[in-house]
Structure formats: C-alpha cells, structure tokens
Amino acid sequence: MNSFSFHTTPSIRFGAGTITELGRIVTDRGWHRITLVTDKGIVQAGLIEQPLALLHQAGVEVTLFDEVTADPPEPVVYRAATLAAEAQAQAVVGLGGGSSLDVAKLVALLLGTSQDLRSAYGVGNAKGPRLPLLLIPTTAGTGAEVTPIAIITTGLHEKMGVVSPVILPDIALLDPELTLGLPAPVTAATGIDAMVHAIEAYTSVSANNNPISRGLARQALQLLGSNIHRAVHEGRDLEARSAMLLGSMLAGQAFTNSPVAAVHALAYPLGGHYGVPHGLSNALVLPHVLRFNMEACADSYAELAPLVFPDIGPGEGREGAVRFIEALATLSHSVGLVQRLRDVGIEQDAIPMLAAEALKQQRLLVNNPVPVExxxxxxxxxxAW
Incomplete structure (x- = not known):
C-alpha cells in the first residue's frame, strides 16, 4: 500500500437546525468581532437574517461583506479583506455557495499573514498563518467547507487556485435546512458537481489517491445518486436535502486528498469566459471526458455504476462503464440541465481558445487517468458542442 496523507476540516457540525448553535460556537472560541462573507442572493433570500440575529444575540460584533459574485475576481477578495481589516476582525465566517466560502478562506489568509495573494497561487504556496475560519454552506455541491482550495478569477477570464492545508477551515457547520429554498436548476447543477468530485477522486492518478478518499467517494455517490431527483423535484424534502449536503461534504473530503482532473480542467474556461455556473460547466463536459478516459477507467466506472444507478443492471468492464456514462448523461437531462455547449451560448469557433485555456490547468490535468493534449x-x- 502506498503511503498517503489525508487532511480535512477538524470540526464538523451537521444536522437540521445546527445553525442555531452559531452564536455559542463563535463565542466559545473567543471571537467577538467577525467578518461575515456572503453574496447578495443570500441576503435577498433572507438566509442572512437568522445567522445575524444569533450572532448579535451572542454579543458578537459583525461586519457584513455581501459583494461576492460567481467566479469571484481578485478585487472582490481584496475589498472583503480591506473591510475585515478595518473592522479588526478576529475571525471570518463564510455563508453561501462555493464562491462565498472561497472568498472567506482567502480573506482569512490575507488578514493572518503578510503574504501577497499572488504568491499564494498554486499548490502548497500559501504559508499562513490565517485568521480563524468558520464556513456554512447553503448549497450541496462544492464541498468547500472541507477543502483546502479557493478558486478565483484573475485578469479577465483565467481561474487560479490557492491550494494549501492552511486554508482548511477550523469549523464546518452544515445545516440542510439552509438548502431547502435552493432553486431546482441550482440544486441539479451543484448536485452533479458533487458527483463529479467523487468520480474524479475515485479515478485520480494522483500519488495521494488513497483508500479513505475512495471509500468516501463511494459513499458520496450512493447518497447523491439516490437523492438528487427528490432534491430537485421535491425541494422541501429535508431527508433528500440532508443526504445531498452530506454527500457533497464527503465528496469534498475525497477530492481534497485525491484531486480532481480533466472534467474540472475543461469546465473552468466555460465559467471564466462565458459565465457558465461551475456545476453546469462540469455537467456539460462530464460524459465526454469519461468516454475519453474509458480505456483506463472502465473497471472503476463499472464499480461505481451500481452505487449511483442500482437499476441499470449488472455489467463489468467496458460494458458496465458504458452503462454508467450513458446513465449519467440521462441523469443530467432528467434533472433539467441543458446538454450542449451551444445551449449556453458558446460558439463552435471558440473551441480552439477553450482547449488552449483548459491546457493551462496542469495542476488538474496531471491527475487525469489519460494524458490530455x-x-x-x-x-x-x-x-460536447
């Protein structure tokens, strides 16, 4: 057995109603001034009201930053960090989807160290220390509450990542009740995103692919595959929402330690250049990347198939893998996601540019089971077009 390392968030609180513990969690840690990082969609949906009330009741001074956008650009991170510094924040709390949680990670990093953000890009370059950090996801997709990764947009279109155990949060607070109002399209896209995390973690050729990650990926896919339809079509189903949130977190733990690969590498340019949401970007290229990987991954895909799709019948090797890939494509359609790049406004003559941009994501492509030229x-x- 190869040696490996495994990192995750040290404290995880999961359960319906767990948000009510927020004030006590913060004050027990001695945090009396915090910066709360979120986006205007969370504010408009009313999801910010309870956390703010709980913190105020606990006597915590809160500075709210609600300017996070999808695929957040560098200036958003710097504005949030400046606000937190001016407020002399003792800790950072992130509330929302992956973008808000990623910005919160980088704000905590920038306020705890003299290191410049540019020097932190890449794997293992963020040295810290950072401010204390608590993350609260409101979507079931990115698993960002348990990952040491923050992705932002630099320049006009390029995505860059800070990848370091330093930005793993101290606490992840997961309350499925916060996901009950998530619109069906977002539920579908983020759910597929979580499944991609698990699939790519399971088949990653990273030297750190390990039995813990593979076990978590299998459990995640079982939860996600059996609950995504209910979560999309019966959005108030708390049991389904709980399973999706837990599955997303488990997939996040898996790919944190056995990194993702070509699906994500090819998805990033779709978000960076066309504003396609990350989960949908993954869904659009997923079956096509899996077909590309088929010869190297047939047995692995066949192993995963019955976990996600127990009704598609037995199949080993290539036969099972083909069934798995086709069932994933059908699943994407059945939860209401568009299927082609042309459906999100991407022109066919943009393909050479997209391919060149995808090849810049070498930190991901090195984990793909088949080299991508x-x-x-x-x-x-x-x-995919």
Missing amino acids: LADAAAIYRA
Missing part, C-alpha cells in the same frame, strides 16, 4: 481537449469540446 491540446487536440484531445478540442475533440472533447467538439463532442
């Missing part, structure tokens, strides 16, 4: 990336995009 420029012509391969272009062929996958053409298949």
Whole structure:
C-alpha cells in the first residue's frame, strides 16, 4: 500500500437546525468581532437574517461583506479583506455557495499573514498563518467547507487556485435546512458537481489517491445518486436535502486528498469566459471526458455504476462503464440541465481558445487517468458542442 496523507476540516457540525448553535460556537472560541462573507442572493433570500440575529444575540460584533459574485475576481477578495481589516476582525465566517466560502478562506489568509495573494497561487504556496475560519454552506455541491482550495478569477477570464492545508477551515457547520429554498436548476447543477468530485477522486492518478478518499467517494455517490431527483423535484424534502449536503461534504473530503482532473480542467474556461455556473460547466463536459478516459477507467466506472444507478443492471468492464456514462448523461437531462455547449451560448469557433485555456490547468490535468493534449481537449469540446 502506498503511503498517503489525508487532511480535512477538524470540526464538523451537521444536522437540521445546527445553525442555531452559531452564536455559542463563535463565542466559545473567543471571537467577538467577525467578518461575515456572503453574496447578495443570500441576503435577498433572507438566509442572512437568522445567522445575524444569533450572532448579535451572542454579543458578537459583525461586519457584513455581501459583494461576492460567481467566479469571484481578485478585487472582490481584496475589498472583503480591506473591510475585515478595518473592522479588526478576529475571525471570518463564510455563508453561501462555493464562491462565498472561497472568498472567506482567502480573506482569512490575507488578514493572518503578510503574504501577497499572488504568491499564494498554486499548490502548497500559501504559508499562513490565517485568521480563524468558520464556513456554512447553503448549497450541496462544492464541498468547500472541507477543502483546502479557493478558486478565483484573475485578469479577465483565467481561474487560479490557492491550494494549501492552511486554508482548511477550523469549523464546518452544515445545516440542510439552509438548502431547502435552493432553486431546482441550482440544486441539479451543484448536485452533479458533487458527483463529479467523487468520480474524479475515485479515478485520480494522483500519488495521494488513497483508500479513505475512495471509500468516501463511494459513499458520496450512493447518497447523491439516490437523492438528487427528490432534491430537485421535491425541494422541501429535508431527508433528500440532508443526504445531498452530506454527500457533497464527503465528496469534498475525497477530492481534497485525491484531486480532481480533466472534467474540472475543461469546465473552468466555460465559467471564466462565458459565465457558465461551475456545476453546469462540469455537467456539460462530464460524459465526454469519461468516454475519453474509458480505456483506463472502465473497471472503476463499472464499480461505481451500481452505487449511483442500482437499476441499470449488472455489467463489468467496458460494458458496465458504458452503462454508467450513458446513465449519467440521462441523469443530467432528467434533472433539467441543458446538454450542449451551444445551449449556453458558446460558439463552435471558440473551441480552439477553450482547449488552449483548459491546457493551462496542469495542476488538474496531471491527475487525469489519460494524458490530455491540446487536440484531445478540442475533440472533447467538439463532442460536447
């Protein structure tokens, strides 16, 4: 057995109504001035009201930053960090989807160290220390509450990542009640995103692919596959929402330690250049990347198939893998997601540019079971178009 390391958030609180513990959790840690990082959608949905009330009741001074956007650009991170510094924040709380949680991680990093954000990009370059950090997800997709990764947009379109155990939060607070109002399209896209995390973690060729990650990926896929339809079509079903949130977290723990690969690498340019939401970007390229990986991953895909789709019948090797890939494509359609790049306004003549951009994501592509060259990336995009 190869040696490996495994990192995750040290304290995880999960359960319906867990948000009511927020004030006590914060004050027990001695945090009396915090910056709360979120987005205007969370504010408009009313999801910010209870956390703010709980913190105020506990005597915590809160500075609210609600300017996070999807695929957050660098200036958003710097504005949030400046606000937190001016408020002399002792800790950072992130509330929302993956973008808000990622910004919260970087704000905590910037306020705890003299290191510049630019020097922190890449794997293992963020040295810390950071401010204390608590993350509260309101979507079941990114697993960001248990990952040491923050992705932001630099320049006009390029995505860069800070990847370091330093930005793993101190506490993840997961309350499925916060996801009950999530719209069906967002539920579907984020759910597929979580499934991609588990699939890619399971088949990653990273030297750190390990039995803990593979076990978590299998459990995540079982939870996600059996509950995504109910969560999308019966959005107030707390049991389904709980399973999706737990599955997303488990997938996050898996890919934190056995990193994702070509699906994510090819998805990033779709978000960076066309504003396609991250989960939908993954869904659009997923079956095409899996077909590209087929020869190297047939047995693994066949192993995962009955966990997600117990009704598709037995199949080993290539036969089982084909059933798995086709069932995933059908699932994406059945939860209401568009299926083609053209459906999100991407022109066919953009494919060479997208392929060149995807090849910049070498930190991800090195984990893919089959090497991806420029012509391969272009062929996958053409298949998805």
